[in-house]
Amino acid sequence: MKVSSSGAVLFLALLFFQLSSHPASAQGSFGSDEPTSLRASVNFVWLSDFDSQGLSFSNRLHHYLGERFGAGLTLGLLSSSRFDKVKDIYTIKSTYYMWGVEGTFDVLKNETVAFRLGAGPAARHRSEISTEDEVGGTKDGSVSHIRTADVGVTAFIENDFGIFRNGMAGGRVEYMYYTKGTPVLSVGLHVGYSF
Template sequence: MIKNILKAALLLAFLLFGLSYQTVYAQGVFANKDPGSLRASISYVWLSDFDSQGLMFNNRLHHYLGERFGLGVNVGMLSGSRYDESSRIYTIKSTYYMGGFDLNYDVLQNATLVFRVGAGMTGRHRSEINTDPEDLGGTVDGSVVHIRTADVGVTGFIENDFGIFRNGVAGGRLEYMYYTKGSPVLAIGLHVGFTF
């Protein structure tokens, strides 16, 4: 499973970097860098505990603090699950409401492409249904455990942006979120937005 995720991440990065150099309409968006951008993203996520997968939707606000340093704020929702073919039921159902902030640095900047790395703090409200009897963190209801709690953690990411049209931006992001409790999250996604 990890090999497939890594292959998909490398393919995604290759495609995004290739497309970024062929963008016809990026007329110096990043050379005359607008200080802020707003992006909507969708990501495929893998939750390492219990091997469940799902989707994450995010809205991110990014603002440059200098030539290469920036601050990002994000809010989002994640929905993940694992279906057990032998039992014919969902053994994990997870819903997370998430938010956080990060500091980032542009490693590469040119007229059409920005490549950045960053790290920050993140928090989530976690609502899960789990059939694992070892997980005693919630309320037991028959054969399942209901968990409702909040967790805090750290996040690290790499992402790229490239200019589209006059003030548009698109790109990809690979992110890892580690929390004090509950499952860490690995996310691979695409985003689109605008600069202002």
Template structure:
């Protein structure tokens, strides 16, 4: 399933970047804006299953297809856990390696501020230690070790502020829903540059 997702994602990226080059050559220069940006972000995450939380680190490449529509590619890593003080063990420890493609639309844009909404498809490889015996995995004492891959969808709202000459900074609220495993709610900050 991951190989199919990866192939479809690369094909979609190739087609969209080809369309971008055609639209850029037809329109000339985008209206007073650099068409691409690269951003690094850190987010606080809440995993609704088993009430665990942690941090997600990600990098995003964004490119405008026109005045307001854009595409993005992202990769990241999430680490979350829940510590049970009564048992004095971690009842959940999760590590996710994530990636995906997104489409977005700028609702508001001016020289210093952009506010956008978007969504896309996402995939992850998750490695978890869990005390829930119903999950599929290798049982080791009282915990279950889970290693699997999931696919899903994402939706987000974010803003960018222009800082310095070619810099951007802002915030993002994102919800990631997967076919299996815990969905993720992430609230974070990012910084980067335009080109």
């Protein structure tokens, strides 16, 4: 069965109208009727020790334990690098698999906006290739290969804006400190759904 392009546009317009015709106030404030949410985010990251940058992708599950307090789980993947134009090589290439537990407190929460602070323990598995001498790891010519796990803490501020019926979008600034390896500063955007 063939669907015309005008039929597809009409279907999408009706779907958008249906979703947007339910204002955020119909669901109550964040966390009252739908206390659990799932967020997907993309972040720009800066690793301070060797001045490398990259992107991270994460999924977060958050659940309100009360009116303003909540807890969450997070899983993420980070990829960063630093390119040396003089040597014409990547002097740092990092891949992190990250996970953590979060406790949150909503400083501001109403029918359409939530602003929260959070912190919690974090861990990562780190796989790096570096030309720096002091990083340790296994030497292979002029580069070192590092494969290890680190533990640490994370602290963040984030906000959510209600969109459509149960949707949300917002931003997050996060600092992750680990006992070994470089700390990470992350700034990103997320979208999610409450259920």
